[in-house]
Amino acid sequence: xxxxxxxxxxxxxxxxxxxxxxxxxxxxxxxxxxxxxxxxxxxxxxxxxxxxxxxxxxxxxxxxxxxxxxxxxxxxxxxxxxxxxxxxxxxxxxxxxxxxxxxxxxxxxxxxxxxxxxxxxxxxxxxxxxxxxxxxxxxxxxxxxxxxxxxxxxxxxxxxxxxxxxxxxxxxxxxxxxxxxxxxxxxxxxxxxxxxxxxxxxxxxxxxxxxxxxxxxxxxxxxxxxxxxxxxxxxxxxxxxxxxxxxxxxxxxxxxxxxxxxxxxxxxxxxxxxxxxxxxxxxxxxxxxxx
Amino acid sequence: xxxxxxxxxxxxxxxxxxxxxxxxxxxxxxxxxxxxxxxxxxxxxxxxxxxxxxxxxxxxxxxxxxxxxxxxxxxxxxxxxxxxxxxxxxxxxxxxxxxxxxxxxxxxxxxxxxxxxxxxxxxxxxxxxxxxxxxxxxxxxxxxxxxxxxxxxxxxxxxxxxxxxxxxxxxxxxxxxxxxxxxxxxxxxxxxxxxxxxxxxxxxxxxxxxxxxxxxxxxxxxxxxxxxxxxxxxxxxxxxxxxxxxxxxxxxxxxxxxxxxxxxxxxxxxxxxxxxxxxxxxxxxxxxxxx
Numbered sequence: 001x002x003x004x005x006x007x008x009x010x011x012x013x014x015x016x017x018x019x020x021x022x023x024x025x026x027x028x029x030x031x032x033x034x035x036x037x038x039x040x041x042x043x044x045x046x047x048x049x050x051x052x053x054x055x056x057x058x059x060x061x062x063x064x065x066x067x068x069x070x071x072x073x074x075x076x077x078x079x080x081x082x083x084x085x086x087x088x089x090x091x092x093x094x095x096x097x098x099x100x101x102x103x104x105x106x107x108x109x110x111x112x113x114x115x116x117x118x119x120x121x122x123x124x125x126x127x128x129x130x131x132x133x134x135x136x137x138x139x140x141x142x143x144x145x146x147x148x149x150x151x152x153x154x155x156x157x158x159x160x161x162x163x164x165x166x167x168x169x170x171x172x173x174x175x176x177x178x179x180x181x182x183x184x185x186x187x188x189x190x191x192x193x194x195x196x197x198x199x200x201x202x203x204x205x206x207x208x209x210x211x212x213x214x215x216x217x218x219x220x221x222x223x224x225x226x227x228x229x230x231x232x233x234x235x236x237x238x239x240x241x242x243x244x245x246x247x248x249x250x251x252x253x254x255x256x257x258x259x260x261x262x263x264x265x266x267x268x269x270x271x272x273x274x275x276x277x278x279x280x281x282x283x284x285x286x287x288x289x290x291x
Numbered sequence: 292x293x294x295x296x297x298x299x300x301x302x303x304x305x306x307x308x309x310x311x312x313x314x315x316x317x318x319x320x321x322x323x324x325x326x327x328x329x330x331x332x333x334x335x336x337x338x339x340x341x342x343x344x345x346x347x348x349x350x351x352x353x354x355x356x357x358x359x360x361x362x363x364x365x366x367x368x369x370x371x372x373x374x375x376x377x378x379x380x381x382x383x384x385x386x387x388x389x390x391x392x393x394x395x396x397x398x399x400x401x402x403x404x405x406x407x408x409x410x411x412x413x414x415x416x417x418x419x420x421x422x423x424x425x426x427x428x429x430x431x432x433x434x435x436x437x438x439x440x441x442x443x444x445x446x447x448x449x450x451x452x453x454x455x456x457x458x459x460x461x462x463x464x465x466x467x468x469x470x471x472x473x474x475x476x477x478x479x480x481x482x483x484x485x486x487x488x489x490x491x492x493x494x495x496x497x498x499x500x501x502x503x504x505x506x507x508x509x510x511x512x513x514x515x516x517x518x519x520x521x522x523x524x525x526x527x528x529x530x531x532x533x534x535x536x537x538x539x540x541x542x543x544x545x546x547x548x549x550x551x552x553x554x555x556x557x558x559x560x561x562x563x564x565x566x567x568x569x570x571x572x573x574x575x576x577x578x579x580x581x582x
Contacts, residue, residue, distance in 0.1 A: 104420050124419045125412030128461050129395055134412070156486045164468050170419050173464075177455050177480055186491060188479040189468055195447045200477060 002262040009149050010272035021058040030286035031060035032090040033082050038068035043094045053275050072101050076109050083111040090116035090282035116281035127174045135281045140172035142273030148182045155184035160204035164191040168210040209250035217251040228263040231270050293553040300440045301563035312349040321577035322351035323381040324373050329359035334385045344566050363392050367400050374402040381407035381573035407572035418465045426572045431463035433564030439473045443518050446475035451495035455482040459501040500541035508542040519554040522561050
């Protein structure tokens with residue numbers, strides 16, 4: 001059984017990006033503008049990590065924090081200004097947004113040329129069209145990159161995606177349905193309404209768990225020899241930790257890992273790849289600017 | 292076993308549309324502009340059928356035929372003019388296009404507000420986002436309408452889609468993954484690279500065949516009691532016909548039909564629904580105009 005080291009693989013990718021960016025003139029490098037609304041603790045930590053990673057690569061990472069009480073119209077106006085600002089190449093609005101805002105409309109407000117998070121309709125549509133000029137959203141494209149760099153070919157394999165979210169489940173399925181050695185998979189998408197779920201997931205050569213339920217995937221749901229990609233990031237109580245909690249994935253790791261050919265841990269699996277792919281998309285946006 | 296009568300169901304829908312349109316002032320009714328490039332015989336027949344159906348409903352259906360030698364730039368200029376023409380509410384460019392043209396770029400040239408064929412990136416992206424302001428492409432949305440009007444609920448069922456095209460396979464899968472009684476399905480997409488195909492298709496409660504191979508789906512690939520939707524339109528030689536050929540679907544109808552709870556015939560199944568849904572989308576575009 002191989003534990004897929006997302007930190008190490010993301011580190012390779014970040015080093016490649018750093019090497020490319022460091023060859024650019026200092027006054028003409030990619031810039032990502034990160035927007036956070038309110039003080040959701042997980043969002044604070046994600047945005048900080050993204051800004052630090054940009055800095056490590058030599059990109060500019062600007063963070064704007066808007067108050068929780070910001071209106072939808074004010075956020076749109078702020079996004080419009082970033083869309084019009086030629087010094088900004090990529091824009092990310094950190095989810096989740098406060099409840100009085102519409103996330104989809106917010107994602108769709110970002111210019112398709114700066115949509116490095118890959119969540120707006122134009123980006124997602126290009127994914128369906130196999131059009132590589134678009135931005136694939138970061139978590140699913142991070143999964144593909146993880147498989148590619150681990151040497152796990154997906155062509156002809158049965159990939160089962162557990163979850164149908166706009167952020168992960170659907171784009172992961174669409175990427176796996178494209179053509180190529182790290183795509184070309186037979187894809188099944190399961191979700192909360194799926195009947196007899198274990199019989200579906202147990203067919204997976206590659207199981208992508210993105211259902212957002214702590215340790216939901218048990219050993220009986222996994223075929224021996226499968227590759228398991230755990231996208232979940234769930235906080236559970238843990239009295240032995242100073243913080244009183246710890247992170248676990250959507251997979252019951254201790255029970256499932258011994259069955260697998262390979263598995264991603266949580267933390268340290270898919271998470272670091274998501275951040276690295278955001279930076280890769282930002283470099284792509286920078287290269288496409290003015291197109 | 293029920294034979295799903297696509298002609299009758301499309302006829303109901305067309306009558307509903309006719310009833311709604313006939314209540315509109317004669318000088319303010321929906322208009323669809325159909326563009327055909329060259330003289331592909333199937334395209335000639337499809338475009339004629341679409342124009343006739345528009346007329347039956349009381350919509351305006353204009354056909355422009357461009358010569359086979361039209362350049363991509365000339366086609367784009369023609370589409371741009373239609374996009375700018377406020378008397379045109381829906382635009383359809385009939386596929387297949389001549390080989391010197393790019394179909395995807397052509398579909399993407401159509402304004403998202405007039406993309407009644409539902410094939411451009413913005414329309415497809417909205418499908419992924421469950422955003423009902425977009426246009427779902429006509430064949431997959433025709434399948435959903437057929438299931439709805441036949442009373443076949445898909446929630447919790449296993450839908451297997453055979454084919455991963457932009458026109459049918461992928462949007463059909465995406466529609467079936469949305470929420471609601473005629474969606475909410477567990478969805479598997481199979482294609483030319485799928486291994487052990489019969490074991491996958493035989494799991495289908497509802498099998499959607501859109502692989503473009505005459506009578507490809509045999510009895511061993513279908514679970515007894517399944518609902519089979521045959522999207523294929525293949526011409527095969529038939530010496531007993533005056534034309535020397537006849538249409539068959541992707542399903543070996545005679546062998547498969549006796550196993551099914553319900554099945555669509557070819558012709559007279561999905562085909563008429565595609566045309567009816569195009570008209571439904573045109574009415575929707577008309578109502579949204581100026582938004």
